[in-house]
Amino acid sequence: MNIQLSEELISLFNDATAFKALATIDGESTPNVVTGRLFRISEEGNILYLEHLESSRTNHNLVGALWFERQVSIAVQGRRGENYQIKGRPVKVHITGTLFQKYYIESRAILGEVDLSGVWVIEPTEVIDESPLKRQAEEEQARPFFRHLDRFCKSDN
Amino acid sequence: MNVALKRVHERESTLSDVVSKYPDVPRLIILKIDVQRRGVHYTRRALDGLDPAVHQLRSAIWCSRDGIYTDTNVPESLLLRDGTSIVVESVSTDKEPYLVDLVDGRPALIDGDEVIEFVEFWEKPRYYDLVTSSGIPMKDVISARPQRLSILLSTVCHFGKNSCLYCEIHNNNKTKGRPVRPKLRMEDVSEVVREALREEGRFCTFCITGGSILKGQEVFDREVDLYIELLQAIGEHFGSRKFPSQLVASAYSEKQLRRLYDTTGLMSYTCDLEVLDPEKFRWICPGKAEAVGGYEVWKQRVIRAVDIFGRGNVSSGIVGGVELATPYGFTTEEEALEATLAEAESLARHGVPAFFVVWVPRPNSPFRDQKSPSLDYYVRLTRGLERIKAAYGITTDFDDYRRCGNHPDTDLSRIR
Numbered sequence: 398m399n400i401q402l403s404e405e406l407i408s409l410f411n412d413a414t415a416f417k418a419l420a421t422i423d424g425e426s427t428p429n430v431v432t433g434r435l436f437r438i439s440e441e442g443n444i445l446y447l448e449h450l451e452s453s454r455t456n457h458n459l460v461g462a463l464w465f466e467r468q469v470s471i472a473v474q475g476r477r478g479e480n481y482q483i484k485g486r487p488v489k490v491h492i493t494g495t496l497f498q499k500y501y502i503e504s505r506a507i508l509g510e511v512d513l514s515g516v517w518v519i520e521p522t523e524v525i526d527e528s529p530l531k532r533q534a535e536e537e538q539a540r541p542f543f544r545h546l547d548r549f550c551k552s553d554n
Numbered sequence: 555m556n557v558a559l560k561r562v563h564e565r566e567s568t569l570s571d572v573v574s575k576y577p578d579v580p581r582l583i584i585l586k587i588d589v590q591r592r593g594v595h596y597t598r599r600a601l602d603g604l605d606p607a608v609h610q611l612r613s614a615i616w617c618s619r620d621g622i623y624t625d626t627n628v629p630e631s632l633l634l635r636d637g638t639s640i641v642v643e644s645v646s647t648d649k650e651p652y653l654v655d656l657v658d659g660r661p662a663l664i665d666g667d668e669v670i671e672f673v674e675f676w677e678k679p680r681y682y683d684l685v686t687s688s689g690i691p692m693k694d695v696i697s698a699r700p701q702r703l704s705i706l707l708s709t710v711c712h713f714g715k716n717s718c719l720y721c722e723i724h725n726n727n728k729t730k731g732r733p734v735r736p737k738l739r740m741e742d743v744s745e746v747v748r749e750a751l752r753e754e755g756r757f758c759t760f761c762i763t764g765g766s767i768l769k770g771q772e773v774f775d776r777e778v779d780l781y782i783e784l785l786q787a788i789g790e791h792f793g794s795r796k797f798p799s800q801l802v803a804s805a806y807s808e809k810q811l812r813r814l815y816d817t818t819g820l821m822s823y824t825c826d827l828e829v830l831d832p833e834k835f836r837w838i839c840p841g842k843a844e845a846v847g848g849y850e851v852w853k854q855r856v857i858r859a860v861d862i863f864g865r866g867n868v869s870s871g872i873v874g875g876v877e878l879a880t881p882y883g884f885t886t887e888e889e890a891l892e893a894t895l896a897e898a899e900s901l902a903r904h905g906v907p908a909f910f911v912v913w914v915p916r917p918n919s920p921f922r923d924q925k926s927p928s929l930d931y932y933v934r935l936t937r938g939l940e941r942i943k944a945a946y947g948i949t950t951d952f953d954d955y956r957r958c959g960n961h962p963d964t965d966l967s968r969i970r
Contacts, residue, residue: 424969451956457969463636464580464969492637492956493700493756494677501755513755515637 399443399486399520406481406524407438409473416474419446421458422467429454435504436471444471444485444519447500451514459517463487469519472527480527485519569665572929579933579966585671586640587932587962589632589652589663590912593645596628597655604629610678610698629654629675631699632661639700639959640673643914676700679756681749692746694735701758701956703750705743705788707780709735711765713841718828720838720876722918723765729918740787747791759957760788763802766845773845777803778810785818796821800952802871805846805855811862822952823863825856826871830897830908837882857904865905866949871961872898874910874935875927887931895938902946909939909950909961932962939963944970 402410409415418432435447448456462469471483491497492515501513526532536543569588573581604611604627611627632640632654645651653664654673663670677700682693697704710727711717717724750757762784767777781801789797802824806814814820829838832849842852859868877883877890884890898908912932915924940963943950951957955965 460636460968464582489635490637493633494674498753498755505754 399522400524401442402438402444402483402521402524405479406473406483409475409479409481410436410438410444412475414476415479416472418472419455420470420472421455421462423454423458424461424465429458431455435507437500439518442521443488444483444521445500446471446517446519447504448514448517449504449508449511451512453514456514459487459490459515463490468522471519478528480529482525482527483521484523484525485521487517488520489518491516491518566928567930569670569929572933575930576933576937579937580636582634582636582638582671583936583962583965584929584933585663586634586638586965587912587936588929589640590642590914591926591929591932593643593649593651593914594632594654594663595647595651596644597653599656600654600661601628603656603659603661604675608677609675610682630678631676632663633674633676633700634671635674638955638965639676641699641960679750680753681746684749686742686745688739688742690736690742692749695738695742695746696750698750698757699761699959701756702958703747703757703760705738705760705762705784706735707738707762707764707784708767709765710767711841712768713766713845716841716844718839718842718873719879719920720873720913720916722916725918738784740783743784744787744790747788751791759798759800759952761800761802761958766804766841768845772807772810774804774806774810778806778814782814782817785814785820789819792819795819798952798957800824800957802826805842805852806859807855808858808862811859815862821863822867822869823859824869824871824953825852825859826873827852827856827901827908828871828873829877830872830894830901831877831884834877834883838876838879853901856906857901860905867952868905869907869909869950869953870901872908872910873913874932875913876921878927878931879921879924887927890927891931891934891938894935895942898939899942899946902942902948905946905948907939907943907946907948907950909943909953909963910935911960912962936962936966940966940970943967 416432417434417436418430419434420428420430422428437445439445448459450456459469461467468484468486471485473481473483497513497516500516504511504513569585573584610630612630628644631642634640652670654661655664657669660672661675662672679698684692686692686695709723711723714724762781767780768774769776781803797819799820800822801820805825811823827835829835835849836843843849846852856868856870877894878887884893901908913926915921915926950964950967953961953964955968
């Protein structure tokens, strides 16, 4: 089931300085991660990923994900420590048409002498707040056994 | 009765049967094949949903609806959400086609009561609204696919009465009252290319083809001359010596191929063997068989082209399924598949990939009353041809899902 992205996440995707990574797998579940790519958010709230290389492993994996209903994962990290993982399903790729041409022109304006293979539409299915302190607090609350004993000691022990 | 006429069509597997049977083949590609096989029928509502300002409609020159040539405008073709094109004909409802109707305001493929998949109509390029300085609508000079410019050099084929039996060019040209495109002028081509290239990100290749022209000192010399003239007119717009392009043409001699390669920006060459069996070729493509000395000569000419254009830049197309035409075709799908794949592998050994289009018996062709093979057959053909290409490490970048969109087997190459 797809979900709505928060305003904070949308801002992070639109922030050119935020770190973003896209992880995909191939048919043998071999992982592949790329960083430094362009993402946008569509009017419908989906993630748009701009793939510039037709022959890239990521592009092949995204085609495979759409064909065989595999998920992908996107990590986003902001300058103030925001840290999220979004899981999603590639549901469509624009390889032609108005939207494609818009991002073709925009990509070349930003990156220079590049081409555009497709504008991938990724429907978010899950958002996980991966901020380390928040994740630790959640784990200590929900799984209290997952700590070493020395962390329970009195401070003067 | 001839034994070959007894080929019985068993109860055909449905789309969902075949999708379940071949989990390694994407459902969208199987759907594409089935839609091409069965055709589509656009409901009135779907046609009312067309926006001529946005969507690419068939030109009166190329248009057919329900198997009858007409000037009724219908969508050029369809696009699936994975970027796969479905180049498909509109047919009458008695052929049990998929319906294209509007569902929640969006065009969708319908089978029975089931919504199978949402689709999109192709968007037209900007030049489609323009006219050349000589007064010809630009869309009648060069037609478009989602990312390709298509140029038909000649609508006449010199094979005439000896034309391929699945082809309707010869009969169409005899049909009175049918709109005919004016002779192609290089000035018009150049003007349309200039205009088309102004639209950034719209096109990534040219596909050039036409009927065979037998004239010349050596057979096909005149055809080669005309293609050179055309390619040079296109080449004026590029700063590089070569530009992404494909020529689908007759089987040229090495001398002709060399001339073509050396004097133009052409990057790839396709020469269609049409049916991968010498006997069937002689029956189905009599003009081709006679022109240069039979199947083996056509085959050797395609293979020799690799020496000039390079591996991965030469191919041969087949009309997938026509090998099962009656009365002289293969009598079983098993036999047809085995023979076709074996011959495709023999081409691949020399660096030539074979790829197919789905045979749809055309209403004005000698094979008009025949029936395409089963969906199951086409899926096995798709998978078999792609496996051969993969095994021999042959790419088909010049004729893939984006640069052509009419070959289910090269659609599969996207993940390779």
